[in-house]
Amino acid sequence: MTNVLLSAKNLSHHYGSQVGCIDINFDIYPGEVLGVVGESGSGKTTLLKNISGLLQPSSGSVKFDTRVDGLKDIYLLSEPERRLLMRTDWGIVFQNARDGLRMNVSAGANVGERLMAIGARNYGDIRNEATDWLQNVEIGLERIDHYPETFSGGMLQRLQIARNLVTKPRLVFMDEPTSGLDVSVQARLLDLIRGLVSQLGIACIIVSHDLGVMRLLSNRLIVMHQGRVVEQGLTDQVLDDPQHPYTQLLVSSILPV
């Protein structure tokens, strides 16, 4: 068995007296897609922020397999070390693409910027790489110099994915990557994420309340309810033979098409 890539131990987060998430434990391995489901307010996004270095948890630890020193607590790293990690080994795809993009520079620059952040300096190389990635996410090359402001919602989300994957991260966090997109655009994006993740062998933690998305993308599933993990296991097993009352309710609430 290969090494653990990210490990969350006894993770809890409180907002004053409000509960974010309680006592979360899981490991994720390289190349694996882990899904986190649960209703609004169940603590999914808090958990994602906790493990992606955006929000320090009230208690517990988040360890990541760093390239040089192996498994290290991300909140005990120095600020520059953590920033480097976020720019190289990690990608974060936000629910709202505008949070993950720079709206006042061109599409090509949005992709190139992350390359420059890890040391790329040759303008020609950067532009070529950005061109490749825009093609990968099916954005027409005539749009490379346009501002994201002029893009549709689905294109913004694809641009954000290109910006994140260009540095070939080892782990990508995605918060509801397909919500708010119409279903045909959503299918295209899912197909894209699925292909890229399997081709590049990237590990991925995806938060969503869409069980169909989870069945398609994730290998393993974590079900959250009122801040706690109530069930976890293989995605198809959790969806086809749910054990916890809340998961049973969730699965039986899907409208058949």
Added chain:
Amino acid sequence: MEKIKDDMLRISNLAKTFLLHNQGAKKLPVFQNISFQVKAGECLVLTGASGTGKSTLLRAIYANYLVQSGTINIRHENKWVDLASASPHEVLDIRKKTLGYVSQFLRVIPRISTIDLVCEPLIVQGKLIKQAKAQAKKLLNKLSIPESLWDLPPATFSGGEQQRVNIARTLIQDYPILLLDEPTASLDENNRDAVIELINEARNQGTAIVGIFHDKYVRERIGTEVFNVELQKKAA
């Protein structure tokens, strides 16, 4: 010793009960005390009336359903692994290399063409796209899926065509153990015979098979052993 060597799958004392929390914690016992072994080159046919739990048993063996007790020992890369207690990572590895499952219905993925869908298991294994495609084409031809459909996603195909795509997607790989849930249910005679031939080819090469076939014609041509789930339940 020779006999032990041949076993591929050993099921012992398997029990499954569904507990429906949202319907007043209703308990639905499906089966208990299910035990059998399957050797390489054997095809065990599960029999019993509809609703006796044959499909549930097959899904339990695939670790798609959790069991309350018992063991499901699988010979995986020459080691015995109990699927009932294996970690999700082990289960995924076993499904990737050792244990194939043909469900009753194809799960269509939006925008993915038939040929890519059939190739996928080989690509995941690291096979070259060109080789995988050649193999997929051969199989689709054998199953008489017209070439004009290969580049289309199977969402709009007929029931029989979808079922054949589903079979191709699993049989493209040489799994040592195969679980088949009515693979010929909605096929016409010619296609049914093509599927029988493919399954028998796999069995002759040493694949251990557990299957549900309602059609007596199919059962007689594929099956080598019979296990009656209903009788076993009465005995238990």
